[in-house]
Amino acid sequence: MKKRETYTLLRNITLILSVPSLIFAAVLFLRFIVLGIEKPKAVQAPVEVSHRVLFISSYNPLYFTYESQVRGLEKSLYPRGIEYDVVYMYADERGQAGIDMFYNFLKAKLKDQKKYEAILLGDDDALKFAIDHQNEMFPKMPMVYFGINDYELARKASERPNMIGFYENDYLEETINLAMQLFPKRKTLVALHDQSSAGLSDIEIFWSLREKYKEYAFVDLDATLFSQNDLILLLESLPNDSILFYMTCYSDKSRNVYSMLSRTSTVVRSASVPIFRNYVGGEGMGILGGVHIDVEEQCEKAGEILAEILNGSKIESIPFVEQIPSRTTFDYNLMKHYNLDFSILPSDTVLYNRPVTFWEQYGKFLPAVGMLILAMLLFLISSNISRKIATELARSLQESRNRLIQREEELQHQAKYDEVLDIYNRRTITEWLHNTMGKGDVYSVIIIDIDNFKMLNENYGHSLADSILQYLVAMIRGLAEDGGWKLARFGGDEFLIVIPNERISMDCESIKALFDVLRSPIPLGDETLAITASMGASCSDEITAPDQHIINAEGAMYEAKVRGKNGLVIYDDDMKKKAQEEIVIKEKLQHAFDNDGFFMLYQPQIDSQTKKVSGYEALVRMKEPGIYPGQFIPVAERSGWIWRIGRITTELVIKQLAAWRDGGKELHPVSVNYSSNQLNDHGYVGFVEDLLKKYDIPPYLLEIEITEGLFLEKSALADEIFRRFKDLGIRLLMDDFGTGYSSLGYLTYIPVDVIKLDKSLVDTYLVDGKDSFIKNIIHLMHDLDKEMIIEGVEEEWQFNRLREFGADTIQGYFFSKPIPADEAIVFQTK
Missing domain, CATH: 3.30.70.270 (Reverse transcriptase/Diguanylate cyclase domain)
Incomplete structure (x- = not known):
């Protein structure tokens, strides 16, 4: 009885205390809600449009600074009743031909629409265009420029009549200094840039710092010299002590132009070192940080200057702006990831991904929540005291039932779900x-x-x-x-x-x-x-x-x-059709294997100096009409039959060499293609050796063509096969050089005697202005004591040029397509 009275007293006390606590919590919540309601802002009528200007953008709407430029212009122009149109030069994509096309377009536009009072010029190419055509297309029109990376261009433009604007000062040195302070032990500085105006300006500043920081190694990566895949490989192989400075680099060597988002994704995914950036864009995407100008603020000020001019201010009285305030941004998570000292950063640094503190998020209403929790706690204590004894037994029974249900659910779950990943099996x-x-x-x-x-x-x-x-x-x-x-x-x-x-x-x-x-x-x-x-x-x-x-x-x-x-x-239907066609090709291949269904064609290889045949490339064909190598070779690769074709072609070539010899013909080396999937044919080298002995053919008359990728794999199995070929006296040819990694460094150690330059490089670089590249490759191969065969030569001028460059051997339709054996052995150039 005494215990019950004690419980009753405790219950009454907690109930009495819970009521004022609940009332006080309600008062605090109401106060928070009332103070938090925003007063409606007065609706303002839009400003009447009184001026119209033209914005000439050097690039395109996807360029990484364009959105910031537009935001800044709209903040200053629209409230002042100034409307603008935009035209894009696409200067980073189309080159001089694109600029000429833009000239014709803009000339026609200005002729038909004489409604612009002034010109806005975004970035270097637009300013150069305006200077070149100022008198012709923009006479007496005020022009305000911004985003100019070339200081001399910006300064000289300010001295011209009706021109004023901003030099976009580069904070690359500040970014590098900050990186050095954050990573004092990293001594390799890597600059990633392209050949755009901003990229060239950046790399000039970068190299100018080398004398100042002699203890650092400076590395230059020009994105326009590499393909996307090559750039990824270079970024993945950066030294562990390096820092990457990601500048303006949106083009590759094939003139492909990438968006800021795409290029940033490639750089962040490929590079495992700290990445700094001296431009806006990429924040929160894996860029550690950097110092850059505030593009939006620059363009807002440019719009203000233009408004002053349109409202009567003399453009001559407006000073040329050489310095734009900087903005420092860093990624909080990456600072933590590299365990960096936040105190090194400037006090006004903007931190992305910084977690909101508990107090920042909930501090305003924590007192009310606390009182509410207290009231609820007191109420629960009161309720639990009354139910404590009665619920204990019910809880025990419920737990037993729950355990049975849980065990049954676990068994059902194990039957339906994957044990490791906990998703459907x-x-x-x-x-x-x-x-x-x-x-x-x-x-x-x-x-x-x-x-x-x-x-x-x-x-x-x-x-x-x-x-x-x-x-x-x-x-x-x-x-x-x-x-x-x-x-x-x-x-x-x-x-x-x-x-x-x-x-x-x-x-x-x-x-x-x-x-x-x-x-x-x-x-x-x-x-x-x-x-x-x-x-x-x-x-x-x-x-x-x-x-x-x-x-x-x-x-x-x-x-x-x-x-x-x-x-x-x-x-899709094409894949369905392809699958059906592959079944047919497999049947034809099987029939060809069983019924001598293959034959060889031979494409002559011509000595560039004597114009005489110096060798042949053997190319396999099926006797079945309408089935071409591009169809049956991939099927054979996927089906694991390529080793059979490899043996058949090798035997056909060696037998043909013996037939030519027995017919009294002059013999030249013949090369056969070797697929990477033939590595699994462990007896192939022995098979070749037996055939050479059987038909009494000297090994130097048989050459093996191997694609570039197989040399790069550097597997123990491949190295052993290459060594055995060399021991037999069979020369190795690298086929398709220029279509893969194409690094010149590995050519110093791989066991290859002849390099075959792929047709794609001939088409790309054997043109005026680029052909020195081909010439340099030929000379380099000769310095490495390797011969050069140039494939895909189709024109006489190509042959003459390559002959002048010192190419050893020419192969292509200019001399002959692949032809039957009886024609090939008597072939002579015309």
């Missing part, structure tokens, strides 16, 4: 698709395969590889939950996704989101890992059964692997 998703989707439903089936996942297992171990898969599943699961997708593990590193109510396309939002997830760097402790994936998809068509869509998607995924990985292929 293959059987479950197959049954779900079969039972849920009919032929008339709209849906898409996607199969994802992680590229080179076997290498991850070997390099990191199965445990970490599983963690990588779990990370990916967590990211994809977020997309699946938002979109109502079904996600399953289809195999070891394969996933299957069903997207209901959508037939996906190559550029749909679902696919973009998937690629964003798959291509995002994966954190591994202090490092990050970049992976790629190949995807195949099949969309419902009201005909195909759901089970067949899985098969189709899997086939499309394998096609994506064949096309170079890291992409998506959607199953």
